[in-house]
Amino acid sequence: MIPFRNSWPYDITGNDVIVQECPFCKSANVILPLKPADVESLYGGARKIMLVFPCCHNRLRIIDADSDYLLANRQIR
Template sequence: MIPFQNTWPYERIGQDVYVQNCPFCGADNVLLALKPRELEDLKDGVKKLLIFPCCRGKLTLVGADSDYLLASRALSRSGGR
């Protein structure tokens, strides 16, 4: 079972991948440096280092589904605020 505290919701709009809030600094509507192909790779189990452009917070992604990114560690739901 996937631990919910290690997940973060994302949205796809066209070819862009966004998160509503940054789990590190709390910035709103953050455009991620992830392409749709990389999301497919994550779904297949390929790991990816993600650096948030708003605050340079680093996160290792270990999986994804159609709604959530799965990280290697727990994420703060307060978003740094």
């Protein structure tokens, strides 16, 4: 079972991956430095990436994803 406290919702708009709110600094509508193909490569835990939020430069290791949520290796909620 995937721990909900380690997940964060995202949206894909055009060629941008967007989160509605940064889990660290609470900035709104943050465009992540990822492409939709990068997110798809995370599906099923096949790949892991270090994500740096451009608004506050906090880091988060993304270990899995699905079509709605990014899954981190630590609690973000």
